[in-house]
Amino acid sequence: MTPTSRALIAGAAGASALNAVTYLDMAIRARPASSAAEDSAGRLAELAHVDLGDQRTAPNRRSGLGPLLGYVTSVAAAAGYAAAGGRRLPTVGSVLALTGLAMIGSNGPLTVLRVTDPRTWSATDWITDLVPHLAYGAVTAVTLRALR
Numbered sequence: 001m002t003p004t005s006r007a008l009i010a011g012a013a014g015a016s017a018l019n020a021v022t023y024l025d026m027a028i029r030a031r032p033a034s035s036a037a038e039d040s041a042g043r044l045a046e047l048a049h050v051d052l053g054d055q056r057t058a059p060n061r062r063s064g065l066g067p068l069l070g071y072v073t074s075v076a077a078a079a080g081y082a083a084a085g086g087r088r089l090p091t092v093g094s095v096l097a098l099t100g101l102a103m104i105g106s107n108g109p110l111t112v113l114r115v116t117d118p119r120t121w122s123a124t125d126w127i128t129d130l131v132p133h134l135a136y137g138a139v140t141a142v143t144l145r146a147l148r
Contacts, residue, residue: 016139020135045065077102
């Protein structure tokens with residue numbers, strides 16, 4: 001199995017864990033879904049001058065593209081980590097590194113696109129973002145280690 005294949009599998013597994021923890025949080029706290037991924041997909045389409053369709057179809061395309069961007073970020077973080085030689089770290093170090101990469105990879109573009117501003121987040125907002133990313137980091141690190 002190639003390093004790229006391992007990163008693809010581990011990143012997808014991590015993204016699944018992130019999504020599961022996010023959905024569990026939504027169910028427990030009865031909080032609504034975030035529109036950040038859809039908003040960023042729409043903003044990227046605007047910047048690239050890509051027409052997502054009319055008022056009826058554009059929201060559906062944003063709904064599909066938003067989560068896909070999350071999977072791209074997850075796989076890219078895993079691939080970047082593996083390419084940088086991070087797999088030599090102890091498991092806890094790998095979890096923290098992957099968590100950080102995923103948070104930067106998702107929140108960085110959201111901030112640049114002005115979809116969100118982490119400087120305005122409450123402690124609850126930070127925890128709501130951190131916990132699913134920790135799940136991503138843990139599952140991705142363990143998966144990469146298992147696939148070696």
